[in-house]
Amino acid sequence: MKDKMLIVDDEKSIQEAVKTIFSEDFLVFTASEGKEAVEILKRERPILVFLDITMPGLSGLDVLALIKTTKISTTIWMLTGEEDLDIALKTIQMGATGYLTKPFKVSEIREIARGVKKTCDHKVNHDTSDDKPWHVEKE
Numbered sequence: 001m002k003d004k005m006l007i008v009d010d011e012k013s014i015q016e017a018v019k020t021i022f023s024e025d026f027l028v029f030t031a032s033e034g035k036e037a038v039e040i041l042k043r044e045r046p047i048l049v050f051l052d053i054t055m056p057g058l059s060g061l062d063v064l065a066l067i068k069t070t071k072i073s074t075t076i077w078m079l080t081g082e083e084d085l086d087i088a089l090k091t092i093q094m095g096a097t098g099y100l101t102k103p104f105k106v107s108e109i110r111e112i113a114r115g116v117k118k119t120c121d122h123k124v125n126h127d128t129s130d131d132k133p134w135h136v137e138k139e
Contacts, residue, residue: 002027003117004046008037008063009079010055014102018050021106022113034058038066046074048116050109053080053087061094068095075116
């Protein structure tokens with residue numbers, strides 16, 4: 001069974017590019033906004049998430065904060081169209097593994113995915129406890 005990956009970006013071209021790059025190695029899920037991403041995260045428990053910061057509804061920062069209040073073990077890399085050191089540092093402090101500025105190089109995201117696959121502990125990833133709140137209202 002393939003490991004799962006989630007790409008969350010309101011730009012369909014980014015979703016499709018990442019899906020194409022990883023379709024042989026991962027079962028790739030896509031979401032265009034935060035609420036949809038949360039539902040996929042709860043259901044699929046991907047080992048790797050590429051998460052855009054700026055999206056309608058729940059922002060990437062909102063989704064990151066929500067993930068970190070749960071017991072889901074996933075590696076999160078933030079995506080953004082703007083280089084902003086303050087935001088990059090904030091996302092790392094919030095629990096993201098890293099930060100990529102769009103447009104990113106295919107070699108960069110391939111290396112990230114390879115590293116996650118090597119270090120992933122599948123037992124932790126498949127935790128089914130639902131003792132943490134997922135409900136967030138923000139439109």
